[in-house]
Amino acid sequence: MNKKMTKNKFKPIKTYGIEKDRLLKMYFDMLKIRDFENAITDVYSRGLMNGLAHLYIGEEAIAVGVCANITSRDYAVSTHRGHGHLIAQGADLDKMMAEVLGRKDGYCKGKGGSMHIMDASKGILGAIGIVGAGIPIATGVAYSAKYRGTDQVSVSFFGDAASNQGTFHESINMAAAWKLPAVYICENNLFGISVDLRKVTGNPNIADRAVGYGIPGVSVDGNDILEVYRVTQEAFARARKGEGPTLIECKTYRQKGHHIGDPGKVYRLKKELEAWKKRDPIKTLKNRLIEEKIVKEEELIYLEEEAKKLVKAAVQFAEDSPYPEPEEALEDLFYTNRRRNKVND
Amino acid sequence: MTKLKKVTYSQAICEAIDEEMARDKNVLILGEDVGILGGNFKTAVGLYEKYGDLRVKDTPISENGFMGMSLGMALTGLRPIIEIMFSDFLLLASDQLLNQIAKIRYMSGGQAKVPLVVRTTIGAGRSSAAQHSQSLHAIMCHVPGLKVVVPSSAADAKGLLKTAIREDNPVVFIEHKMEYNNEYEIPEGEYTIPFGKANVLREGKDITVIATSNLALKAVKAAEELAKEGIDVEVIDPRTLVPLDRETMITSIKKTGRVFFADEGYERCNVVAEIMMDLMPDIFYYLDNPPERLCLPNIPLPFSPALEFPLIPDQEKLCKRIKKIFKD
Numbered sequence: 198m199n200k201k202m203t204k205n206k207f208k209p210i211k212t213y214g215i216e217k218d219r220l221l222k223m224y225f226d227m228l229k230i231r232d233f234e235n236a237i238t239d240v241y242s243r244g245l246m247n248g249l250a251h252l253y254i255g256e257e258a259i260a261v262g263v264c265a266n267i268t269s270r271d272y273a274v275s276t277h278r279g280h281g282h283l284i285a286q287g288a289d290l291d292k293m294m295a296e297v298l299g300r301k302d303g304y305c306k307g308k309g310g311s312m313h314i315m316d317a318s319k320g321i322l323g324a325i326g327i328v329g330a331g332i333p334i335a336t337g338v339a340y341s342a343k344y345r346g347t348d349q350v351s352v353s354f355f356g357d358a359a360s361n362q363g364t365f366h367e368s369i370n371m372a373a374a375w376k377l378p379a380v381y382i383c384e385n386n387l388f389g390i391s392v393d394l395r396k397v398t399g400n401p402n403i404a405d406r407a408v409g410y411g412i413p414g415v416s417v418d419g420n421d422i423l424e425v426y427r428v429t430q431e432a433f434a435r436a437r438k439g440e441g442p443t444l445i446e447c448k449t450y451r452q453k454g455h456h457i458g459d460p461g462k463v464y465r466l467k468k469e470l471e472a473w474k475k476r477d478p479i480k481t482l483k484n485r486l487i488e489e490k491i492v493k494e495e496e497l498i499y500l501e502e503e504a505k506k507l508v509k510a511a512v513q514f515a516e517d518s519p520y521p522e523p524e525e526a527l528e529d530l531f532y533t534n535r536r537r538n539k540v541n542d
Numbered sequence: 543m544t545k546l547k548k549v550t551y552s553q554a555i556c557e558a559i560d561e562e563m564a565r566d567k568n569v570l571i572l573g574e575d576v577g578i579l580g581g582n583f584k585t586a587v588g589l590y591e592k593y594g595d596l597r598v599k600d601t602p603i604s605e606n607g608f609m610g611m612s613l614g615m616a617l618t619g620l621r622p623i624i625e626i627m628f629s630d631f632l633l634l635a636s637d638q639l640l641n642q643i644a645k646i647r648y649m650s651g652g653q654a655k656v657p658l659v660v661r662t663t664i665g666a667g668r669s670s671a672a673q674h675s676q677s678l679h680a681i682m683c684h685v686p687g688l689k690v691v692v693p694s695s696a697a698d699a700k701g702l703l704k705t706a707i708r709e710d711n712p713v714v715f716i717e718h719k720m721e722y723n724n725e726y727e728i729p730e731g732e733y734t735i736p737f738g739k740a741n742v743l744r745e746g747k748d749i750t751v752i753a754t755s756n757l758a759l760k761a762v763k764a765a766e767e768l769a770k771e772g773i774d775v776e777v778i779d780p781r782t783l784v785p786l787d788r789e790t791m792i793t794s795i796k797k798t799g800r801v802f803f804a805d806e807g808y809e810r811c812n813v814v815a816e817i818m819m820d821l822m823p824d825i826f827y828y829l830d831n832p833p834e835r836l837c838l839p840n841i842p843l844p845f846s847p848a849l850e851f852p853l854i855p856d857q858e859k860l861c862k863r864i865k866k867i868f869k870d
Contacts, residue, residue: 272618305651315650322617323650327641333607334642337614337622344570344596344620351614367607374602529652530686532710 262425329362358389419447573625644687
C-alpha cells in the first residue's frame with residue numbers, strides 16, 4: 198500500500214493510487230450508512246421507533262474515510278450521531294437496527310438505543326450522548342495504548358459544537374503534552390442543533406486551534422472521502438510512530454435536521470443546503486470512479502442494490518426480534534463474576 | 543494473632559497503592575501533584591521514584607479531562623486510580639464520573655467493564671472555607687453505577703482500598719482529610735476488606751449509632767464517655783455506602799430499639815436519610831424512639847475557626863444529642 202502510494206504520488210489522478218477494491222468498499226460502506234439512515238426515517242414514520250435519531254446523511258465520507266485506516270486492533274469513540282462510525286467500522290447492521298428499535302437482540306439489549314450503540318469487539322468503545330464527552334475517553338484509550346506499548350491508535354469523533362466544550366481543550370492538551378497516539382476528527386457540519394458555528398465561535402476554522410497545542414491541524418473537505426482518507430492516513434502514521442496526536446477538521450454539512458423531527462429549515466439557508474447537496478459525498482465518489490474509468494457503472498449499481506438488501510434484512514431482523522422483558526431493565530449495572538446484578542449493589 | 547504496626551493514615555493509603563501497583567502492572571495512578579510531590583496529602587510518597595512517570599502521572603488541572611481519560615484506560619484493560627484532591631473538585635469532573643463512568647456498562651448492555659478507583663477527600667476543620675471542605679459523598683451514592691467507600695480507620699482504609707483497586711467496577715473511595723496525619727495500628731503484611739460488610743466497632747445494648755467515615759471513630763470515643771453515665775452504645779461503621787450492609791444494622795437496631803445516625807455531609811438529603819428510609823420497613827416496629835441524626839447544618843463552611851468548628855459534627859455534639867434521647 199505505502200509503496201504504491203509513493204509510486205503514484207506525483208501522478209495527477211484524484212484517487213491517489215488507492216486500490217480498486219478499497220475504493221469499492223468505501224463506496225459500499227457509504228451506501229450502507231445512507232440506506233441505514235433512510236431506513237431509520239422509515240421505521241420512525243411507521244411508529245416503530247421511539248426517542249431521538251440523529252442522522253449522519255451527508256457526512257458519510259468522514260466515517261468511512263477515517264475508518265478505512267483503522268485496523269481491528271485500533272479504537273474509536275463515537276457520538277450521539279454515531280451510526281456512521283459503527284457501520285464504517287464494520288458493525289453488524291442487524292444488531293444495530295435491533296438496538297435502534299429497542300429490541301432484545303440489539304447491541305446493548307435495548308438499553309442504549311440509537312445514541313449509545315457500542316461494539317466493543319470492533320473497538321468502538323461507546324457512543325457518547327453528551328456533546329464533547331467522548332474526547333477525554335478516547336484520549337485515555339490513547340494513553341492506554343502507549344502504556345501497554347502497542348502501536349494502536351485511538352480515534353475521537355466529535356462535532357464542531359463539541360470543540361467549544363472544555364473537554365476538547367483538556368484532552369487535546371494532554372495528548373499533545375504526552376505525545377499520545379490519538380487522532381481527533383472534528384466533523385464540522387456548521388451547526389450545533391440550530392446554532393450556526395460562525396455565530397458563536399471567534400474563529401470557525403477548528404483546525405487552526407492545533408497551533409495552540411503545538412500539534413498538526415489539518416482542514417479537509419469532509420465530503421471528499423479520498424481527501425479524508427489521505428489526511429487521516431498521515432495522522433495514523435504519525436500516531437503509530439509515537440509522534441503524537443493530530444487534529445483533523447472535516448468540513449461537511451448535515452443534509453437533514455439535528456434529529457428526525459427537526460426539519461432543519463429555520464436556522465439555515467436553503468441555498469447553502471442545496472450547494473452542499475450538489476457536493477454529496479456518495480455522488481462525488483461515484484462520479485470520480487466513473488470519470489477515471491476505475492469502474493463501470495454496473496458495478497456500482499450492483500453495490501447499491503446489495504447495500505439496500507442488507508439494510509432491508511436488518512430492518513426485518515429488528516422487527517422480528519422480541520422486546521426485552523421488563524425485569525431486564527435491572528440487569529447490567531455492575532460487573533459480577535456470578536453474572537448476577539442486583540440493582541442495589 | 544495478627545502482628546500490628548504503627549503508621550499514619552496517609553502511609554496506610556500509600557502502602558495499599560504501592561502493594562497493588564507491585565502486584566499488577568496494569569495499575570497506575572494519575573492526578574494533580576501525585577508525582578514528584580508524592581500527593582498533596584502525602585498518599586503517594588515514593589511511588590513516582592519507584593514506578594516512573596508513565597505509571598505515576600502528574601496531570602494538568604483538568605479534572606473532567608483526566609477523569610474521562612481514566613474511563614478510556616479502564617475500557618482497554620488498565621486499572622487506573624485517579625486522585626481528585628478535594629471532593630469539591632469532583633463537581634468539575636461530574637459529567638465524566640456520573641454520566642460516563644457510572645453508566646457506560648449499563649448503556650452498552652454489559653459490554654463494558656470499568657475497573658477504576660476515584661480517590662478523593664472530605665471533611666472540614668482546616669479553615670479551608672466553602673470550596674475545600676465539603677463532604678459530597680451523598681451525591682456519589684445518588685447516581686447508580688458507582689460503589690462508594692467511606693473508610694474510618696487507617697487499617698480499614700488500607701484493606702478497603704486494596705479491594706477497590708481489585709474491583710471490576712468503578713469505585714469512589716472517600717478519605718477523610720483530617721485523618722491523614724493521625725497514627726493508627728494496622729496489621730502487618732497484605733490484607734483486604736470486602737465491600738458490603740459493616741463493622742461493629744463497639745457492642746452495646748441501649749442504642750445503635752451508625753456513623754460514617756471518621757465519625758465512626760468519634761462515635762466510639764463518645765460511647766466510652768456515655769458508658770460512664772450508664773448508656774451502652776453500639777457503634778456501627780457501614781464502611782461502604784454502596785453496597786450497603788443492611789443486615790448488620792437491622793440486627794443491631796432490633797436489639798437496641800434505638801438508632802442515631804452521624805455523617806459529615808450537609809443535613810438535607812444526607813446519605814443517612816436514605817439509609818434510615820431503606821432500613822425503616824425492617825425496623826419500624828422495633829423502635830422505642832424516633833431515629834435522629836447529626837449532620838452538617840445546611841450552610842456553606844465558613845473560614846474562621848470560630849465559625850467553622852461549631853458546625854462540624856464531633857464527639858462532643860454526639861454525646862450531647864445521645865444523652866438528650868435518654869433524658870427525654
